[in-house]
Amino acid sequence: MRKVAVQTESKSYDVWIEAGCLHKLLPMLKSWKKQPTSIFIITDSTVAELYLDRVKNQLKDHYPLVEAVVPAGEASKSFVEFEQLLTVALENGLDRDSMIIALGGGVVGDIAGFVAATYMRGIRFVQIPTTLLAHDSSVGGKVAINHRLGKNMIGAFHQPEMVIYDPELLVSLPEQEWRSGFAEAFKHGLIQVPEFYQWLQEKIDSFVDLDVSLLEQLLERSIAVKAEIVAEDEKEAGVRAHLNLGHTLGHAIETQLGYGKMTHGEAVALGIIFAMRLSEQLYQVKLPINEFKQWLRQLGYDTNLPKTLQAESLLATMKKDKKVNAGIIRMVLMKEVGSVQVEEVDEKEILTLIEKMLGE
Amino acid sequence: MRKVAVQTESKSYDVWIEAGCLHKLLPMLKSWKKQPTSIFIITDSTVAELYLDRVKNQLKDHYPLVEAVVPAGEASKSFVEFEQLLTVALENGLDRDSMIIALGGGVVGDIAGFVAATYMRGIRFVQIPTTLLAHDSSVGGKVAINHRLGKNMIGAFHQPEMVIYDPELLVSLPEQEWRSGFAEAFKHGLIQVPEFYQWLQEKIDSFVDLDVSLLEQLLERSIAVKAEIVAEDEKEAGVRAHLNLGHTLGHAIETQLGYGKMTHGEAVALGIIFAMRLSEQLYQVKLPINEFKQWLRQLGYDTNLPKTLQAESLLATMKKDKKVNAGIIRMVLMKEVGSVQVEEVDEKEILTLIEKMLGE
Ligand SMILES: NC(=O)c1ccc[n+]([C@@H]2O[C@H](COP(=O)([O-])OP(=O)(O)OC[C@H]3O[C@@H](n4cnc5c(N)ncnc54)[C@H](O)[C@@H]3O)[C@@H](O)[C@H]2O)c1
Ligand SMILES: NC(=O)c1ccc[n+]([C@@H]2O[C@H](COP(=O)([O-])OP(=O)(O)OC[C@H]3O[C@@H](n4cnc5c(N)ncnc54)[C@H](O)[C@@H]3O)[C@@H](O)[C@H]2O)c1
Ligand SMILES: [Zn+2]
Ligand SMILES: [Zn+2]
Numbered sequence: 001m002r003k004v005a006v007q008t009e010s011k012s013y014d015v016w017i018e019a020g021c022l023h024k025l026l027p028m029l030k031s032w033k034k035q036p037t038s039i040f041i042i043t044d045s046t047v048a049e050l051y052l053d054r055v056k057n058q059l060k061d062h063y064p065l066v067e068a069v070v071p072a073g074e075a076s077k078s079f080v081e082f083e084q085l086l087t088v089a090l091e092n093g094l095d096r097d098s099m100i101i102a103l104g105g106g107v108v109g110d111i112a113g114f115v116a117a118t119y120m121r122g123i124r125f126v127q128i129p130t131t132l133l134a135h136d137s138s139v140g141g142k143v144a145i146n147h148r149l150g151k152n153m154i155g156a157f158h159q160p161e162m163v164i165y166d167p168e169l170l171v172s173l174p175e176q177e178w179r180s181g182f183a184e185a186f187k188h189g190l191i192q193v194p195e196f197y198q199w200l201q202e203k204i205d206s207f208v209d210l211d212v213s214l215l216e217q218l219l220e221r222s223i224a225v226k227a228e229i230v231a232e233d234e235k236e237a238g239v240r241a242h243l244n245l246g247h248t249l250g251h252a253i254e255t256q257l258g259y260g261k262m263t264h265g266e267a268v269a270l271g272i273i274f275a276m277r278l279s280e281q282l283y284q285v286k287l288p289i290n291e292f293k294q295w296l297r298q299l300g301y302d303t304n305l306p307k308t309l310q311a312e313s314l315l316a317t318m319k320k321d322k323k324v325n326a327g328i329i330r331m332v333l334m335k336e337v338g339s340v341q342v343e344e345v346d347e348k349e350i351l352t353l354i355e356k357m358l359g360e
Numbered sequence: 361m362r363k364v365a366v367q368t369e370s371k372s373y374d375v376w377i378e379a380g381c382l383h384k385l386l387p388m389l390k391s392w393k394k395q396p397t398s399i400f401i402i403t404d405s406t407v408a409e410l411y412l413d414r415v416k417n418q419l420k421d422h423y424p425l426v427e428a429v430v431p432a433g434e435a436s437k438s439f440v441e442f443e444q445l446l447t448v449a450l451e452n453g454l455d456r457d458s459m460i461i462a463l464g465g466g467v468v469g470d471i472a473g474f475v476a477a478t479y480m481r482g483i484r485f486v487q488i489p490t491t492l493l494a495h496d497s498s499v500g501g502k503v504a505i506n507h508r509l510g511k512n513m514i515g516a517f518h519q520p521e522m523v524i525y526d527p528e529l530l531v532s533l534p535e536q537e538w539r540s541g542f543a544e545a546f547k548h549g550l551i552q553v554p555e556f557y558q559w560l561q562e563k564i565d566s567f568v569d570l571d572v573s574l575l576e577q578l579l580e581r582s583i584a585v586k587a588e589i590v591a592e593d594e595k596e597a598g599v600r601a602h603l604n605l606g607h608t609l610g611h612a613i614e615t616q617l618g619y620g621k622m623t624h625g626e627a628v629a630l631g632i633i634f635a636m637r638l639s640e641q642l643y644q645v646k647l648p649i650n651e652f653k654q655w656l657r658q659l660g661y662d663t664n665l666p667k668t669l670q671a672e673s674l675l676a677t678m679k680k681d682k683k684v685n686a687g688i689i690r691m692v693l694m695k696e697v698g699s700v701q702v703e704e705v706d707e708k709e710i711l712t713l714i715e716k717m718l719g720e
Contacts, residue, residue: 096683147447153450
């Protein structure tokens with residue numbers, strides 16, 4: 001089986017990647033020395049219909065099972081759901097040796113992971129990602145819920161015990177969710193591995209009927225980039241910040257549009273275009289922006305900022321980002337494909353470029 | 361200044377102990393390399409009246425300050441207060457380099473610490489304990505809030521940057537709060553340092569006008585015991601469990617009476633008597649229980665179980681303890697003063713002894 005080992009200061013674990021590997025969940029759990037006393041499966045309403053039974057059927061004769069289904073969508077990363085899931089855990093007598101399975105995309109991974117991080121000060125959890133985007137969230141141990149004043153504002157670092165990534169579960173993904181996850185893949189190429197970026201450009205020109213072995217390779221390579229960065233910098237003190245390429249504006253776009261109007265990766269793609277243009281100005285370099293935009297359009301991404309957005313509001317939102325301190329905006333900028341760094345950027349430059357792009 | 365160094369896998373920090381040392385807060389903060397961008401002081405309504413101004417006056421010309429006062433008492437370790445404090449933090453633009461001060465007893469330390477643990481996935485915090493019991497909670501990094509289904513059920517491990525322990529702040533403590541904190545001190549002697557237990561018995565026969573240098577010594581020695589145990593076992597996999605001496609029944613008593621009817625330490629003292637009696641039965645040893653009870657009574661502790669309690673309900677509550685797994689109760693039992701170990705105890709033995717003690 002393909003696997004990527006994730007090594008952090010606090011823990012090491014493996015991300016297993018193979019078509020059909022969900023069937024290996026039970027034997028893999030059975031190989032644990034400290035067996036879970038019970039298993040709490042957390043999933044969302046869409047994924048529950050598609051895959052919950054497969055997981056339950058495998059486990060039900062072997063472990064006491066508890067399940068909870070949150071409504072599909074970002075709104076479930078809330079205090080209310082968080083408290084509710086903890087209540088289910090307590091009502092069902094989960095103990096410190098119980099274990100949580102996060103079956104779903106990044107939303108389920110984040111909230112189930114935060115429940116695992118805080119239940120009795122931390123219990124084990126396993127991720128079974130069902131979206132492409134979750135290849136990003138399954139590495140690094142970041143877990144969180146949202147606050148009305150900001151996304152992912154409340155959270156922790158809590159590494160899973162293992163990740164079981166079965167690409168066959170992705171066949172049911174809607175197209176915009178492919179785009180959402182794919183943005184993190186080309187981001188990984190752009191910040192660190194130009195050759196991977198080239199490979200993606202060559203191999204992927206549509207998400208329809210994606211070859212499963214291609215998808216396995218994509219996952220393995222993209223996860224490996226993230227794993228390498230996280231290994232260097234679990235707590236986001238340095239190089240991990242590079243992963244924020246496209247995210248400063250991307251998050252602001254998501255916030256300003258209201259969650260759900262555009263997927264995360266689609267917003268990040270716009271944020272990357274913005275970061276590349278700003279980089280051209282500030283570093284006086286030439287980046288392959290047009291070629292990039294053309295590829296994106298072929299894949300169905302919108303490469304223009306939505307006209308309903310306002311530059312001033314976007315800027316104000318960017319200034320509330322977790323990475324901002326003392327009011328100074330730091331962005332990841334690009335010297336060339338594969339080489340980025342964090343820069344403090346003058347807000348006037350940001351404002352001017354957003355206005356320009358809104359006018360195009 | 362007296363100080364105890366606390367070393368854990370994840371961090372090292374110092375607990376400073378000296379009458380009047382609150383005045384050194386500012387210079388100590390100023391010596392930090394990475395200065396806080398702002399400081400969020402969290403305290404409770406009682407402590408706010410007594411000491412909040414002292415802290416604010418020292419800091420206000422040096423750092424942007426934000427403050428929040430929760431109602432005094434255990435009920436503040438709730439989801440509602442937790443969310444509210446995070447909202448205050450966000451509304452006031454706290455960033456990742458902001459810092460939280462927990463000014464108060466264990467309640468403030470626990471909730472402020474949990475806010476610090478989860479705000480933007482963790483920011484720094486400093487403890488300024490104002491109760492004797494907080495000498496226990498200030499070492500080990502356990503932070504938590506309560507759930508209606510159990511105390512401290514939701515939390516994290518998050519070590520403070522430093523602890524500034526000014527015994528002069530304790531003069532205003534009501535007598536039962538002295539008893540509450542003192543129980544953790546003699547517990548530390550009983551589990552590991554017989555000589556410290558003897559010293560406490562010789563020196564402390566009343567909490568009225570306690571000599572401040574005696575108090576400093578008590579704090580230093582008791583904190584040192586806890587620090588040593590935590591250093592060995594940050595995540596409570598082994599020897600740290602010894603700290604639960606008296607707590608299995610103690611917690612159940614608190615839950616059954618309803619929080620606030622009896623202080624934590626007063627309940628723990630009863631739990632220790634219970635554990636000692638059970639130990640005599642199970643290990644066939646003789647422990648100095650009578651002498652211990654006599655000393656406790658002199659200090660104003662009740663040494664009989666409150667008659668309103670019921671054995672069956674206590675047992676049921678004990679079985680919901682975080683330390684229980686697969687329904688088996690584990691208790692810390694004592695072979696002799698200074699030597700304890702964790703044992704699985706048959707619930708029938710527990711029930712019988714509780715019933716006996718309720719009848720005395
Ligand atoms: N922790 C991290 O490091 C990290 C990194 C990136 C993103 N995130 C978080 O991840 C979240 C976004 O993740 P996401 O895009 O996976 O969102 P998601 O979990 O909401 O999934 C997107 C949609 O696809 C549906 N879905 C999931 N799997 C499906 C499948 N196999 N077939 C059909 N539909 C399916 C879901 O029900 C949902 O409606 C955000 O909250 C973001 O903050 C976290
Ligand atoms: N984190 C840990 O490792 C740990 C360890 C032990 C206990 N705890 C927690 O600590 C809490 C109990 O701590 P506590 O006993 O300090 O409770 P507390 O913080 O509620 O303080 C007790 C009472 O004394 C008042 N008070 C505080 N300082 C005062 C002062 N200087 N003068 C006068 N009044 C003062 C408070 O307002 C409160 O009413 C519990 O919630 C328990 O779970 C945590
Ligand atoms: Zn992202
Ligand atoms: Zn205690």
